[in-house]
Amino acid sequence: MTPAELADTVLSAARSAFAAHGLDTAALPATTTVERPRNPEHGDYASNLALQLAKKVGANPRELAGWIAAELRDADGVDSAEIAGPGFLNIRLSAAAAGALARTIVAAGEAYGRGDALAGQKVNLEFVSANPTGPVHIGAVRWAAVGDALARLLRATGAEVTTEYYFNDAGSQITRFARSLYASATGAPVPEDGYAGEYIAEIAADVVTRNPGVLDAPAEEALETFRVDGVALMFAEIKTSLAEFGVHFDVYFNEKDLHDRGELTAALERLRKQDTVFERDGATWLRTSEYGDDKDRVLVKADGDWTYFAADCAYYLDKRERGFDKVVIMLGADHHGYIGRMRAMSACFGDDPDANLEILIGQLVNLVKDGQPVRMSKRAGTVVLLADLLAALGADASRFALAWYSVDSPIDLDLDAWAKRSQDNPVFYVQYAHARIASLGRNAADLGVERGADFDAGLLAEPREHDLLKALAEFPAVVAGAAELREPHRVARYLHALAGTYHRFYDSCRILPQGDEKPTELTRARLWLVEATRIVLANGLHLLGVSAPDRM
Template sequence: MTPANLADAVLTAAKAVFAARSFDMSALPAAATVERPRNPEHGDYATNLALQVAKKVGANPRDLAAALAEELSKVSGIASVEIAGPGFLNIRVDAAAAGELARLVVTRGSAYGHGVALAGQRLNLEFVSANPTGPIHLGGVRWAAVGDALARLLKASGAEVTTEYYFNDAGAQIDRFANSLLAASRGEPTPEDGYGGAYIAEIAEAVKAKRPDADDPETFRVEGVELMFAQIKSSLAEFGTSFDVYFNEKDLHDKGELDLALERLRGQGHLYEADGATWLRTTDFGDDKDRVLRKSDGAWTYFAADCAYYLDKRERGADRVILMLGADHHGYVGRMKAMSACFGDDPDVNLEILIGQLVNLVRDGQPVRMSKRAGTVVTMEDLVEAIGVDASRYALARYSIDSPIDIDVELWTRASNENPVYYVQYVAARTAGVGRQTADAGLTRDTLPFDPALLSHPKELDLLKALADYPGVVETAAELREPHRVARYLESLAGAYHRFYDNCRVLPLGDASVEPVNVARLWLNDATRTVIANGLGLLGVTAPERM
């Protein structure tokens, strides 16, 4: 029995009590809440539903709790229900119902943990979107890990998700990039406002190899951007991150989408002309100042492109546009929310902006020096070279995006339980190893019938409860946009498995014959392997069979 099953049972029992007492059904919540009590001695689960609704229907909470307890006691799989305090219910599940979860997990396999909480939502999730003027730095790498994990979580919760990378191939930054390449090709110093680093010389050399006659900014712009973005795509692919759509800013200009956005905003009545420029009155919706869309010389602003791109996403069917931005973009939130409102949208519904904090790579307590190749930043390649793809993704997804991160090279490369990803992956490998050992000994899940009631040892029950929590963790992590909840859950699950493994033998000792309890424990072992693999998969991390 999962918490979701139990919550449904609690609500069904409440409806029966309400019907018997002619209470107003609208006082009941859409879903009941059940939680694991802090003190296991109080039961397996607890609910405060009686306290939550008693006042609304003029009932005594404890009396209502007693009626709920009586109704719940009739439910198959519930061993006992006790009333505590002013009207809490402490619920105990019988061993058979608890153990049956192992069969459910193994049977559902990779689908276990998937749900429909976000079904019907069409989401456009944009992340990374680093300018093609250099390698992806650590801030972008964080979004590559967190954004990809979030996309997987949202899909696992039933949402229709389009992942997108905004490819800025227009504007002053690209001009500086092209001029830097041209200077490198000529053996000249980097322009004062240009880009440095060995990668500039490498790309300039590649452009010259492809176009020996190249000696102008436009050629280096076109060829250099193509080469740089190819490297970015390759780095992301090696990191395990891909996108459904790579959107070029240049297309907004070429297809007239900026003019379309301008006219749409004009139709909404939020544009005005001043000083020869075209302005958007974003202050009507809480922005600190109005924003220029088109300058007096006719040039478009970056914000105009932002407006056109937002409209493009909405026109392509996104109900909600989610942007994942770096720590230096806090000032961006107000203007984007106001822009959404100017289009006639509800910024609280149609636009969501997530801001991530900084990441540092440290060794021996000191920041790792800058990359020679990139010149000014630590890159994705630097991080992967230092600790590997799995550790990089896990380390970046393990913390709330609100928290800055120091990634300690020594910690994340250590083959010990102090290393969180090692701790979790070790359970993946150990559960697979148990499967191999039992198979070699002739023990499989089909050797004897599965009796879930035999999983009654306290450590078995603790592990079953942890497995039962997984779907709720996935749903909450998706709804709150917090992939780190999955990582922290996996570490807790790993601890529960280790305690089970230390106290409950799966294989019989010596020449002892296989007993039904051994088969039951193999089901539990394999269920743990399934959930560990599923959870790591949501983070884009492998679940090794051997370590």
């Protein structure tokens, strides 16, 4: 029995109790939930339904809980239902009902843990969005890991998700990038506001190879070549490095397209129709201060040039016109100031920022090795790169480590700790649990022991078996909560706890026969439980973009 099934059973018992005692069944909710009590001695699950409803129907909470408990005790799969405190219900499942969860999980396979809480919602999720002026740095890497995991979680809860990478190839930083490439190719000093690092020399040399004679062309013509080809080469490298990290985007959106397609003008006209635009000092402004921003924002400067904020407006409108109900944007630690202006901009378009726009801010990541901060990348010149992290940990450990922490907390990522092949390393601990189960399956096959088509769920009555079943039952709620709260770290922490529960079960409950022993019905029941655990570990790791190895 899953927690959702037990919750339905509690609600059904409440309906019967209400009918038997003449209470208004209209007061009953359409759904309810059950929770794991903090103290396992209080039962498998607890319900506060009686407390929620007592005042509405004019009943004493404990008396109402007693009526519901009496109905529950006759329900299939319920071993006991007791009243606690002011009106809580503590419920214990029968061994057969608890053990049947293994059957449910194995039957569901990859679908176990998925739900439909966000069904029908169309979400645009933008993350990373580093400008193509340098390789992917460690700050963007955190969003790559968390953003990709969040996309997987949202899809697992029923949302239709499009992941998007927005790159700015229309601004002044691209001009500085082109000048830096040109200077490197000609042997000139790096421009004062330019970019440095070995990657600049590498790309500059590549541009020259692809365009023989570019250095003999007039400076402006050569600069344009370095801009166009340099950006293309840099962005190709960004895509390749993200792919090596296991991150792929559905859409790569070019800011230049907003300008070329006239979308900035269209967005301005839409805002004018909303009567949220005004003119002052020769510039065109948006009335964001009337919608919670700390000041109004310029859209068109007095010299006629568009501002970056105007492009932000056009890009937001583009997403909404593509049919997305919610626009989710993941930004770096230095972007807190964007929240107020972006929410105000959404409101200026006539949207509800609470419903249509969500901005997530991630905190900084510092790499530590041998107890000291990792030095800046030689290739980048100024920052630590994704390539440096992959070289130190590989994609699996990197992704799990970055998803392990809440994104609203800065982290010092200890490379030595996350590279260890020991139980102290969370990703190793979880992956080892999966590999251990896979090894057990191979051993069972060698012994000719099969799980069979079904099993006696009531045999899974040992305390460690019960603990493992309760942990497996939590997975759907963990997934739903992680998606709703935008917190993939909840999945990582759950998997670590589940691995520990499995290891304790394995150490206490012998699974395969030894010597001349023959397999028993308990052997088969435990093989079902083990396979259910493997499925949940694999499903959870997949949500984080981490592999579930069969061997380690």
